[in-house]
Amino acid sequence: MSKPTIYSIAQRCGVSAATVSRAFNRPELVSEPVREQIMAAARELGYQPSSAARGLVTGRAETIGLIVSDITNPFFPLLVRAVQRTAERMGSALMLVDAEESAAAEVAHVARLRSRVDGVIVASPRSSSAALREAARGLPCVLLNRPLRDLSSVICDNTSALFDAGDHLYKHGHRSFALLAGPSASWAAARRSQAIRRWARGRGVELTELGPFRATFKGGRQAGAALLETAATAAFAFDDLTACGVLAELAGRGVAVPGERSVVGCDDVLLAKTVTPSLTTVTAPMDDLGETAVQVLTRQIEAPGGAPEHVRLPGVFVARDSTGPRSGS
Amino acid sequence: MSKPTIYSIAQRCGVSAATVSRAFNRPELVSEPVREQIMAAARELGYQPSSAARGLVTGRAETIGLIVSDITNPFFPLLVRAVQRTAERMGSALMLVDAEESAAAEVAHVARLRSRVDGVIVASPRSSSAALREAARGLPCVLLNRPLRDLSSVICDNTSALFDAGDHLYKHGHRSFALLAGPSASWAAARRSQAIRRWARGRGVELTELGPFRATFKGGRQAGAALLETAATAAFAFDDLTACGVLAELAGRGVAVPGERSVVGCDDVLLAKTVTPSLTTVTAPMDDLGETAVQVLTRQIEAPGGAPEHVRLPGVFVARDSTGPRSGS
DNA sequence: CGGGGGAATGAAAGCGATTGCATGGATTCT
DNA sequence: AGAATCCATGCAATCGCTTTCATTCCCCCG
Incomplete structure (x- = not known):
C-alpha cells in the first residue's frame, strides 16, 4: 500500500479530504466525534502530512537555513544546538550547511537554500558586505556576529x-x-x-x-x-x-x-x-544568541520587507585558571 | 512582482511551461536557441525552482536527515561536515537535528523528519534496538556506529x-x-x-x-x-x-x-x-564514515526495501605525546 | 512524391495539501 | 411558525512543477 494521504483517511472515515485537513490544522472547526475518528485512522495508518504539498500551498517551507563558516570551529556546536532547539520550538526544521571557511561557498549556499527555506541565518560570515547583501536580496536573513545596516543582525559584544x-x-x-x-x-x-x-x-x-x-x-x-x-x-x-x-x-x-x-x-x-x-x-551567551537569531528571523519571515533589527548581547567575563597574580617581580 | 515560476518564464519566452521545465531537467530535449533564451530569462528574473512543487510530483525531497546524539560532543563536527559535503555532492540538502543526549528525542526526531526527508542517518544512537527499528519502519535509514541486523549500518571498528x-x-x-x-x-x-x-x-x-x-x-x-x-x-x-x-x-x-x-x-x-x-x-576515518553513510543511504533510497548493507571501517592508531616509556621503575 | 521516423514542443493530468465559498441541518429568536 | 444564525462539512480551485501523450514539422528514403 502506498503512503497514506488525507484522501485515504477521508475515504476510510467517510468524510471529505477538507475535513481531514481541518481536523489537523483547525481542530475547532471539526466536530469532536469526527475529529477523533480521523485522528484514530491517521494514527492507525501512520499518516504523515506531506510537507511538500503543504509547503506548496502555504508558501512556507517551515524550515530555516543555518550557514556556518566552519563547523569544526568549537564555537559553533553550541550555537547550532541553540538554533536547532529554538527552530524546533517554532515548528521549523533546520537545514545546516558548512561553508568550510570559504566566502564564495557562503553566498553560493545562500542561493542554494533559497528555494528550500523560509529564511537563513548566516553565522560569522566571511563574505564581503556587498556579496552578503546581494545574496540575501529578497530572502529573510539574519547575520550572526556581523553587523550590516540593511540586514538584521545579532551580535555578541564583548x-x-x-x-x-x-x-x-x-x-x-x-x-x-x-x-x-x-x-x-x-x-x-x-x-x-x-x-x-x-x-x-x-x-x-x-x-x-x-x-x-x-x-x-x-x-x-x-x-x-x-x-x-x-x-x-x-x-x-x-x-x-x-x-x-x-x-x-x-x-x-x-x-x-x-x-x-x-x-x-x-x-x-x-x-x-x-x-x-x-x-x-x-x-x-550562545543560547541567547541562537534563540534571538531565530526569533528575529521569524519576525522577518512574517513581515517581509520589515525594517532590519539589530540585537546586541553582551559577553560575560569568567575567571578560571589561566590567569593569576603577576609573577615574582 | 511575485516570485517567478516556470510560467512567467514560459510566457516571457513564448513557449510552454513544459519546455521550460525540460530546459532545466532534460536540456537535451530542447533546441539550443530556445534553451538559451530560457536560461537567460531565468537568470534575469532570478528564477529558482520551487523544491516543494518539484518534491510533490517527484516524491523526493532531495534532502536527508542527520540525527546526532549530542552535537556538542567533539566527535561530531567533522562527521557533520563530511555528511553535508557528500550530501551536497549528491544534490541533497542536509537537515540536522541534535537529540541532546535523549534517546526518546532520537526516535521522536526520526518521526518528525519522516515527511521532509528521503532518508535519515542516525549517528551513535542511544535508543534501544527495538525503538530504532520501529522508528525507521518504511524510511530509508542508516545507523552510524551501531550495528543492527535489519537496518543498514556504517561502523568504525577500532x-x-x-x-x-x-x-x-x-x-x-x-x-x-x-x-x-x-x-x-x-x-x-x-x-x-x-x-x-x-x-x-x-x-x-x-x-x-x-x-x-x-x-x-x-x-x-x-x-x-x-x-x-x-x-x-x-x-x-x-x-x-x-x-x-x-x-x-x-x-x-x-x-x-x-x-x-x-x-x-x-x-x-x-x-x-x-x-x-x-x-x-x-x-x-570521519570523512569516509560520513561519505559512506550517505552513499549507503542513497542506495537505500533508490532501492527501497533492498537488503540492508553493513560497512565496517577501521580506525588507525596514531602515537602522540600522551604515551611514552614506562616510568623509572 | 508519399509515407515513415525523429526531433521539438504543447496540452493536460496529476502530486497532496489548504482554503474560500456554498450548502444543509439544527438551533434560536421574534 | 417562519426567519435569521450558526455549525459542520463538502466542493473545487489552487500552489508550481513533472511527465505522458499527442501534435506538428521537417527530413530522408524508396
Whole structure:
C-alpha cells in the first residue's frame, strides 16, 4: 500500500479530504466525534502530512537555513544546538550547511537554500558586505556576529567583558599586556582589538600589539611564540582556540601559566573548560544568541520587507585558571 | 512582482511551461536557441525552482536527515561536515537535528523528519534496538556506529587499532594496564572494552577494569582519579574527551604524562591535537564514515526495501605525546 | 512524391495539501 | 411558525512543477 494521504483517511472515515485537513490544522472547526475518528485512522495508518504539498500551498517551507563558516570551529556546536532547539520550538526544521571557511561557498549556499527555506541565518560570515547583501536580496536573513545596516543582525559584544578581563588582570598586578590580534577580515577580531586598546589606554598600561594570527590552534602557537619575545606578563588572545595554542606553546617551552604569564581567551567554547589550565575567558551567551537569531528571523519571515533589527548581547567575563597574580617581580 | 515560476518564464519566452521545465531537467530535449533564451530569462528574473512543487510530483525531497546524539560532543563536527559535503555532492540538502543526549528525542526526531526527508542517518544512537527499528519502519535509514541486523549500518571498528595501541605501550615497557570503560549503553564502548580485554589476554598482561564512566570531561576526571588508585602505568580511555579529563586530573595532582602514566584516547577529535600533552589515540576515518553513510543511504533510497548493507571501517592508531616509556621503575 | 521516423514542443493530468465559498441541518429568536 | 444564525462539512480551485501523450514539422528514403 502506498503512503497514506488525507484522501485515504477521508475515504476510510467517510468524510471529505477538507475535513481531514481541518481536523489537523483547525481542530475547532471539526466536530469532536469526527475529529477523533480521523485522528484514530491517521494514527492507525501512520499518516504523515506531506510537507511538500503543504509547503506548496502555504508558501512556507517551515524550515530555516543555518550557514556556518566552519563547523569544526568549537564555537559553533553550541550555537547550532541553540538554533536547532529554538527552530524546533517554532515548528521549523533546520537545514545546516558548512561553508568550510570559504566566502564564495557562503553566498553560493545562500542561493542554494533559497528555494528550500523560509529564511537563513548566516553565522560569522566571511563574505564581503556587498556579496552578503546581494545574496540575501529578497530572502529573510539574519547575520550572526556581523553587523550590516540593511540586514538584521545579532551580535555578541564583548567590549565590557573585556574591560572586566583587563581589570581582573590589573588587580592581579599586571601592567604590561599583549594583544594577540585575530584575522583582519573578522569583524569580531577588529571589535575585540578595539575594546582592548581602549581599555589599555584608559588604564594607562602598556599594550603591545602582535599579529594578526589565524584563528586556529597553530595560529595560537605562533602567537605564543611571539608573546614570549615581549615583556608582557598577560595576553589577550583573539579567541579560545588561539588561547589554547598559546597555552600549548608556553607549556612546550616550559613557561608556567599562570605562574609566569597570564592568558585570557574569548568565547568560552567547550575546550576552554577542558584544557589545562582551564581558560579565563569571556563567555558568549550562545543560547541567547541562537534563540534571538531565530526569533528575529521569524519576525522577518512574517513581515517581509520589515525594517532590519539589530540585537546586541553582551559577553560575560569568567575567571578560571589561566590567569593569576603577576609573577615574582 | 511575485516570485517567478516556470510560467512567467514560459510566457516571457513564448513557449510552454513544459519546455521550460525540460530546459532545466532534460536540456537535451530542447533546441539550443530556445534553451538559451530560457536560461537567460531565468537568470534575469532570478528564477529558482520551487523544491516543494518539484518534491510533490517527484516524491523526493532531495534532502536527508542527520540525527546526532549530542552535537556538542567533539566527535561530531567533522562527521557533520563530511555528511553535508557528500550530501551536497549528491544534490541533497542536509537537515540536522541534535537529540541532546535523549534517546526518546532520537526516535521522536526520526518521526518528525519522516515527511521532509528521503532518508535519515542516525549517528551513535542511544535508543534501544527495538525503538530504532520501529522508528525507521518504511524510511530509508542508516545507523552510524551501531550495528543492527535489519537496518543498514556504517561502523568504525577500532579493534585492530587498539591492538596497535596496546603493542605500542607494550614496547614502551608497560606491563600493567587500566581500562577506563565508557557508558554501558554505548555499543562502541562495549566493543572497545572487548578489544582491549582480548589484547591484554593475548599479551598476558595485567588489566584492571574501571568504570563505567560517563563519556564527558567530568567522567574523565573521575576516571583519572580512579586510575591513580591502581598501579597501572598505562590507561585506555573510552574516548578522547574522557582522556582529556584524565589528563586534567593527573595534571591537577601533579602526575606527569607520559612521565609517570601513559594515556591513550580514541576517536581523534580536534581536541586530541590541541590538548597538552597531545593525545595518543585512534583516528576514526570521519570523512569516509560520513561519505559512506550517505552513499549507503542513497542506495537505500533508490532501492527501497533492498537488503540492508553493513560497512565496517577501521580506525588507525596514531602515537602522540600522551604515551611514552614506562616510568623509572 | 508519399509515407515513415525523429526531433521539438504543447496540452493536460496529476502530486497532496489548504482554503474560500456554498450548502444543509439544527438551533434560536421574534 | 417562519426567519435569521450558526455549525459542520463538502466542493473545487489552487500552489508550481513533472511527465505522458499527442501534435506538428521537417527530413530522408524508396
